[in-house]
Structures are given as C-alpha cells and as structure tokens.
Amino acid sequence: MLGLSGKVAIVTGCASGIGAATVRRLCADGAAVLGTDLDAARGAALCDEVGARFAVQDVSDRALWPRIVAQAVAAFGRLDILVNNAGMVSGAGIEDHDDAAMFAAWDKVLAVNLSGTMAGCRAAIAAMRDNPGGPKGAIVNIASTTAITPLPTDVGYSASKAAVRALSKSVATWCAQAGLAIRCNTVIPGATHTGILEATEQQMPGFLTMVAKTSPLNRLADPSETAAAIAFLASDECPFMTGADMLVDGGALAIHPGF
Numbered sequence: 001m002l003g004l005s006g007k008v009a010i011v012t013g014c015a016s017g018i019g020a021a022t023v024r025r026l027c028a029d030g031a032a033v034l035g036t037d038l039d040a041a042r043g044a045a046l047c048d049e050v051g052a053r054f055a056v057q058d059v060s061d062r063a064l065w066p067r068i069v070a071q072a073v074a075a076f077g078r079l080d081i082l083v084n085n086a087g088m089v090s091g092a093g094i095e096d097h098d099d100a101a102m103f104a105a106w107d108k109v110l111a112v113n114l115s116g117t118m119a120g121c122r123a124a125i126a127a128m129r130d131n132p133g134g135p136k137g138a139i140v141n142i143a144s145t146t147a148i149t150p151l152p153t154d155v156g157y158s159a160s161k162a163a164v165r166a167l168s169k170s171v172a173t174w175c176a177q178a179g180l181a182i183r184c185n186t187v188i189p190g191a192t193h194t195g196i197l198e199a200t201e202q203q204m205p206g207f208l209t210m211v212a213k214t215s216p217l218n219r220l221a222d223p224s225e226t227a228a229a230i231a232f233l234a235s236d237e238c239p240f241m242t243g244a245d246m247l248v249d250g251g252a253l254a255i256h257p258g259f
C-alpha cells in the first residue's frame, strides 16, 4: 500500500466506478478524503462506508469549486490531492441529431469533462499554494483512450478527453515553471467495468464482450486496477512525474490493429 496518511484528497465522481474505487483506495492507503458527486445518495453511502466525507457537487458549476476546496481545507487543514474523475459520454457522432440537440450535447460534455476539470485544477492549486509547510500537491486528471484513438460515435467525449490531456500538461508545466511543487498527470483508462459501460451494454447487448476484446488481455479492467494507478500518481512515490500520461488499458493501444 502507498503511505498516504496525513494527506488530504478530493475525488470527484465518487458515487460509482473508478471514482468509488479511488476513494476506497486512497482511504485504505491512509488519506483523508472528500468525495463529491451529483448522486447524493450513492456518493454519501460509499463515503460513509469507507470513512470519507461527502459533498454534492456538479463539477461543471464553476462557482461551486472554490467552496468544495474550502470544505476540504476546513475539515482537514490542507489539500494535497485532487482527482478530477467525474465524467460523462454524449453518445453523438458529428452528423447525429439536429443542430440544437447536437450543440446541447457538445456543450454539456465539454462543460463536465473539460471545463469541470480545468475549474478543479484552478481551485486546487490556489489551496495547494497555501498548504502548511509550503506549496505542494498532486492533481490526477482522468482522460480516456478515446483521447488517442477517438470514437466516431462520440465526437464530444473524444474531443473533451483529448483536451484533458493537454490541460494536464499545461497545468503541470505552469506549476513547474512557477516553482510550485504541484504535479499534474493524466491517467488514461481503457475499457473499465463501470456504470458508463453498463449503460451502453443495456442499449447494445454484447458491447461489454466487444470492448473487452480491445485489450490483448481479453478482459475489462476492474475499477480498482485504475484506482491503483491514480493512487500512485497522487502519492510521493513519483516526484519526477509531472505532465505524464499513464495508460491503464490492458495493452489496447500497444498492439498493432488486426492482431
């Protein structure tokens, strides 16, 4: 396990999937955690179970971000870790829908996946600058293999996740050049067995089996496997890692197409 005792973390999208697994993992490693989610019932239940605090948050609500960060600092005295995990799909390709529906879906997915992540980074850095003992922190943003091999069926999701990668690198290099010991890295999950994929399976039976085959391991990731990579990047085990991408895709992007 990673020694995270004394560290304070915020994890967004904590009610389900990778976010829930990350709250479990960070708590097990000794961190004090504030989990947030739109889903108050499931988020609060998960946090109660593992001894974390919970707050309702829509990550796309910019004005709320400084208050969420202030809540963590008020409760635990500092902020060391932010995991920008909350995310959604839009399920629309470039020619789907009429203009009104298409741009509504595009605006929404970018507001949550990209602008929510940017607002989180900005609010977290402001708090991490003021940490007792000096500026220090680790931000982990969650992208997707669709940032690298985009989905024709979801232009907004793919574009938002590609932008999250660039956002992480910009934040990482800003902090480094400003002399702040605040690292920012991206975890790039492949197909992981969570609510997002279950919802697609309901609409397209056989989808889970199909996406499992994208990995040469021929299976989906368990969310705990993704959480392990997030916890590593959030810990002090990798002080020279910033602006990096960590693939957790079961080798999906490592294999030549067709093999």
Ligand SMILES: NC(=O)c1ccc[n+]([C@@H]2O[C@H](COP(=O)([O-])OP(=O)(O)OC[C@H]3O[C@@H](n4cnc5c(N)ncnc54)[C@H](O)[C@@H]3O)[C@@H](O)[C@H]2O)c1
Binding pocket: 012, 013, 014, 015, 016, 017, 018, 019, 036, 037, 038, 039, 057, 058, 059, 060, 085, 086, 087, 088, 112, 142, 143, 144, 145, 188, 189, 190, 191, 192, 193, 194, 195, 196, 197
């Ligand atoms: N599951 C996969 O195969 C996979 C692959 C690549 C990337 N990801 C990414 O991992 C992250 C977690 O996804 P997951 O698979 O665990 O999905 P999930 O649907 O199981 O969990 C997502 C959580 O985010 C919350 N959420 C959604 N919109 C929100 C908002 N506006 N504000 C606050 N919370 C919100 C949901 O309520 C939910 O609890 C997402 O960013 C997703 O894009 C997932």
